[in-house]
Amino acid sequence: MSDNLKKGLEGVLVAESDLSVIDGDAGKLVYRGYTIEELANGASYEEVLYLLWYGHLPDQSELDDFASEMASERAVDDAVLATVRELAEADENPMAALRTAVSMLSGFDPAPEDADPTDEAVNLATGRRITAKLPTIIAAFARIRDGADPVDPREDLGHAENFLYMLNGEVPDDVLADVFDQALVLHADHGLNASTFSSMVTASTLSDLHSAVTSAIGTLKGPLHGGANQDVMEMLKEVDDAAMDPLDWVKDALDGGRRVSGFGHRVYSVKDPRAKILGERSKELGEAAGSLKWYEMSTTIERYLMEEKGLAPNVDFYSASTYYQMGIPIDIYTPIFAMSRVGGWVAHVAEYIEDNRLIRPRARYVGPDPDETEFVPLDER
Numbered sequence: 001m002s003d004n005l006k007k008g009l010e011g012v013l014v015a016e017s018d019l020s021v022i023d024g025d026a027g028k029l030v031y032r033g034y035t036i037e038e039l040a041n042g043a044s045y046e047e048v049l050y051l052l053w054y055g056h057l058p059d060q061s062e063l064d065d066f067a068s069e070m071a072s073e074r075a076v077d078d079a080v081l082a083t084v085r086e087l088a089e090a091d092e093n094p095m096a097a098l099r100t101a102v103s104m105l106s107g108f109d110p111a112p113e114d115a116d117p118t119d120e121a122v123n124l125a126t127g128r129r130i131t132a133k134l135p136t137i138i139a140a141f142a143r144i145r146d147g148a149d150p151v152d153p154r155e156d157l158g159h160a161e162n163f164l165y166m167l168n169g170e171v172p173d174d175v176l177a178d179v180f181d182q183a184l185v186l187h188a189d190h191g192l193n194a195s196t197f198s199s200m201v202t203a204s205t206l207s208d209l210h211s212a213v214t215s216a217i218g219t220l221k222g223p224l225h226g227g228a229n230q231d232v233m234e235m236l237k238e239v240d241d242a243a244m245d246p247l248d249w250v251k252d253a254l255d256g257g258r259r260v261s262g263f264g265h266r267v268y269s270v271k272d273p274r275a276k277i278l279g280e281r282s283k284e285l286g287e288a289a290g291s292l293k294w295y296e297m298s299t300t301i302e303r304y305l306m307e308e309k310g311l312a313p314n315v316d317f318y319s320a321s322t323y324y325q326m327g328i329p330i331d332i333y334t335p336i337f338a339m340s341r342v343g344g345w346v347a348h349v350a351e352y353i354e355d356n357r358l359i360r361p362r363a364r365y366v367g368p369d370p371d372e373t374e375f376v377p378l379d380e381r
Helices: 036-042 045-054 060-071 078-089 094-108 120-145 159-168 174-187 194-204 209-220 228-241 246-255 273-289 293-309 315-325 330-355
Strands: 020-023 028-031
Touching (some): 028 036, 036 174, 045 060, 045 120, 078 120, 094 120, 094 330, 120 330, 159 174, 174 273, 174 315, 174 330, 209 330, 228 246, 228 330, 273 293
Antiparallel strands (some): 020 028
């Protein structure tokens, strides 16, 4: 490989951004100047959305207005829900169903078809509607698939609280709502990850925001980007079902050439700061339930891989047991990732197209030389 060929665009700078920065060596993540620890412990998901979209943390009046507008836009058109029902009853992959539903939302969006694709106000309003509706779609899909009817959204509940209500049919207690809200904050943005970049590539053509978000969901569906927390939980359940000591299990897995999900990251060389926060919440949920089984299993595996292999856990490793202890179905972990990260997708699209340039990289041609290739007509081949 040539020295100036950057496979996967690794290390290539393609934009300047005010939104988030990652220091992979120090294990730091910052949204618009605030550390992830500050935001996760002191701000709601709605506050973080406002920060990412408008550049500052809202005061109480701004937050009330913003949250109220978001809540009023949670309902999804009956035609979209009918499609979600068809997909759920056909046992479609949850991320594929979400991708289809979001694309369909554009047909019912009130933004004018001739709206300027670089109009920030229009894009943020559209982004707010998409963000408000994703939880409704995901919860409806999960319930229909399980033989239950969808639960209508409530406008008097927060974003995280309302999702758990629509998913389970009852208002969650304060602890569960707070933990889930914190998880959404932790996943809201993460630099130019693959799905964020794909949304920017689509938007750079001056396509619409629904297309950009649909592109991002399709990218997140890939197992090299989203889905690791689902893999982690399935791994933990495998350890539990085998009734093995987790230390023995991970040793056997590595000896057998298996990759342990939830470890390693393209950017972080140390423990993901989001994993530290969710690890604490996983422990709290275990203590509240009277069993630390999942937390202790996770920490045993983490210690071994850190000490013996130098591998640090990423955010997926502890979000798995956190979501599981909240009763969330394993195969909607990645849709929940999308439900949070849509805030970052919208923010990056809005930022990039302020000074837009079509994203159009090049590839080095290494195919046959036309001087050495002879075209043969079809009837002579």
